[in-house]
Amino acid sequence: MGLLDRLSGLLGLRKKEVHVLCLGLDNSGKTTIINKLKPSNAQSQDIVPTIGFSIEKFKSSSLSFTVFDMSGQGRYRNLWEHYYKDGQAIIFVIDSSDKLRMVVAKEELDTLLNHPDIKHRRIPILFFANKMDLRDSVTSVKVSQLLCLENIKDKPWHICASDAIKGEGLQEGVDWLQEKAVQSDPSCEDVKR
Ligand SMILES: Nc1nc2c(ncn2[C@@H]2O[C@H](COP(=O)(O)OP(=O)(O)OP(=O)(O)O)[C@@H](O)[C@H]2O)c(=O)[nH]1
Numbered sequence: 264m265g266l267l268d269r270l271s272g273l274l275g276l277r278k279k280e281v282h283v284l285c286l287g288l289d290n291s292g293k294t295t296i297i298n299k300l301k302p303s304n305a306q307s308q309d310i311v312p313t314i315g316f317s318i319e320k321f322k323s324s325s326l327s328f329t330v331f332d333m334s335g336q337g338r339y340r341n342l343w344e345h346y347y348k349d350g351q352a353i354i355f356v357i358d359s360s361d362k363l364r365m366v367v368a369k370e371e372l373d374t375l376l377n378h379p380d381i382k383h384r385r386i387p388i389l390f391f392a393n394k395m396d397l398r399d400s401v402t403s404v405k406v407s408q409l410l411c412l413e414n415i416k417d418k419p420w421h422i423c424a425s426d427a428i429k430g431e432g433l434q435e436g437v438d439w440l441q442e443k444a445v446q447s448d449p450s451c452e453d454v455k456r
């Protein structure tokens with residue numbers, strides 16, 4: 264560790280690290296959202312369907328997020344649960360225009376909420392009702408109703424309407440996540456700025 268690193272640690276200038284799981288069906292826009300949250304010079308121009316998962320990083324004003332961007336394809340969804348234990352926050356992305364698969368998204372969410380590594384934890388969940396730019400998208404209120412989010416009583420949650428291509432709605436979500444992640448897990452470890 265260099266002198267500057269040690270100094271920033273002593274002065275409390277390091278950002279806390281939070282491990283986030285990014286979940287949701289394939290094609291919902293998870294990778295596009297995470298990509299957009301990175302600094303513009305680190306953004307990839309070409310988003311392809313995720314194979315398995317990828318580990319990404321982005322920062323907010325006071326936190327450093329390490330994101331497990333999981334593939335939402337059916338054949339990879341059984342990987343998700345292996346990362347639940349280490350997750351300190353969840354981003355769950357929904358394609359608001361995909362009405363046909365809204366019921367599948369709800370099934371996956373219910374399975375997540377009932378998993379032993381999640382069920383009894385006050386882990387914050389940020390929902391992105393994504394693809395709001397598409398003409399046949401339903402509103403975030405409707406997504407919230409279709410997924411029965413009001414039944415989640417024991418975890419902080421929040422839903423944001425987003426357009427990941429333009430980056431709209433993402434900052435509101437990250438601001439909420441930052442606040443909740445700090446409150447619910449004061450033990451997150453220090454990392455370098
Ligand atoms: N119109 C529109 N398209 C979007 C939006 N977000 C993502 N997309 C598009 O949706 C497609 C899928 O996006 P990804 O980010 O790869 O989706 P994913 O959830 O990571 O998919 P998997 O990795 O397969 O689980 C891409 O063609 C994106 O450009 C959005 O807000 N609006």
Ligand SMILES: [Mg+2]
Nearest residue numbers: 293294312313
């Ligand atoms: Mg992806």
